[in-house]
Amino acid sequence: MNRTVIILTIMECPKQVKIEVLEKDEMNLRVVIREAEVPLINALRRIALAEVPSMAIDEVVMIENSSILQDEIIAHRLGLTPMKTDLDTYNLPEDCECHSEFGCSLCRVTLTLDAEAKEGTRTVYSGEIVSENTNIVPVSDKVPIIKLAKGQKLKLEAYARLGKGKNHAKWQPVCMCVYKYYPQIEVPIKDCGDCEKCVAICPKKVLAMKENKVEIRDLLACNLCMDCVDACPKEPKAIKVDWEKNAFIMSIESSGALPPERVLQQATKILDKQLEDFQEQLKVEE
Numbered sequence: 001m002n003r004t005v006i007i008l009t010i011m012e013c014p015k016q017v018k019i020e021v022l023e024k025d026e027m028n029l030r031v032v033i034r035e036a037e038v039p040l041i042n043a044l045r046r047i048a049l050a051e052v053p054s055m056a057i058d059e060v061v062m063i064e065n066s067s068i069l070q071d072e073i074i075a076h077r078l079g080l081t082p083m084k085t086d087l088d089t090y091n092l093p094e095d096c097e098c099h100s101e102f103g104c105s106l107c108r109v110t111l112t113l114d115a116e117a118k119e120g121t122r123t124v125y126s127g128e129i130v131s132e133n134t135n136i137v138p139v140s141d142k143v144p145i146i147k148l149a150k151g152q153k154l155k156l157e158a159y160a161r162l163g164k165g166k167n168h169a170k171w172q173p174v175c176m177c178v179y180k181y182y183p184q185i186e187v188p189i190k191d192c193g194d195c196e197k198c199v200a201i202c203p204k205k206v207l208a209m210k211e212n213k214v215e216i217r218d219l220l221a222c223n224l225c226m227d228c229v230d231a232c233p234k235e236p237k238a239i240k241v242d243w244e245k246n247a248f249i250m251s252i253e254s255s256g257a258l259p260p261e262r263v264l265q266q267a268t269k270i271l272d273k274q275l276e277d278f279q280e281q282l283k284v285e286e
């Protein structure tokens with residue numbers, strides 16, 4: 001198969017792909033994707049982890065630090081504090097028209113922290129960080145930044161920028177992005193000896209026994225470990241576990257930087273763009 005054929009195969013996939021949302025909230029998305037191939041699903045997974053941009057603190061100017069932690073450690077903690085992201089307003093620094101190392105209002109957000117322990121020892125939380133843009137703030141107010149003893153101070157200015165997970169994990173918009181095949185389980189009654197061994201061994205409690213029959217209680221929880229098949233004393237095995245070759249369950253847990261569905265949408269846009277660029281390059285090579 002030549003390279004052009006591979007590209008066409010992948011590019012045609014989205015026309016047929018069917019997506020069904022199983023669960024969705026602010027942080028989590030679980031979908032069933034049908035009529036898809038592993039290369040497409042895995043590309044989306046990798047792009048979600050490494051290419052979809054998110055905001056993170058990238059530079060810290062320490063004005064006063066009389067705490068026991070070094071400046072670098074505090075800067076590292078701030079960098080790893082998940083920040084809400086606005087992809088429609090801000091540019092990646094490398095794509096911004098300002099072409100400035102320091103950045104401009106379209107590629108940089110300034111944040112400040114001015115904390116002091118006046119009464120006694122206290123913890124400084126992410127909620128005390130003040131941002132020039134109220135949409136670009138820490139995802140949670142409850143991330144501990146540092147503990148200050150009485151009389152200690154921490155005053156700093158920080159700059160958040162868009163970046164990609166492939167350059168630093170702090171820019172990953174997801175805590176988790178995984179997929180698995182859609183499971184298929186069959187237990188024909190005529191073959192089953194009713195011993196319950198498969199039910200007892202299943203780590204995901206997929207199976208249950210009802211009126212001397214093995215029932216599938218939670219099919220989508222199955223992780224295809226095959227423990228139930230191994231435990232079945234019958235030969236050939238009475239329980240059959242398989243998976244659909246073109247159906248996947250994809251789970252995304254956002255860091256809170258972006259809604260999980262936006263991460264997936266952005267990943268598909270980036271994949272489209274990468275394939276277009278690749279196709280252009282091939283044309284030049286021909």
Ligand code: SF4
Binds near residue numbers: 223
């Ligand atoms: S394959 Fe594993 S998870 Fe799935 S039903 Fe069997 S034991 Fe449970």
Ligand code: SF4
Binds near residue numbers: 193195199214233
């Ligand atoms: S282990 Fe095999 S024989 Fe025993 S209940 Fe399960 S499927 Fe039936």
Ligand SMILES: [Zn+2]
Binds near residue numbers: 099103104
């Ligand atoms: Zn700029």
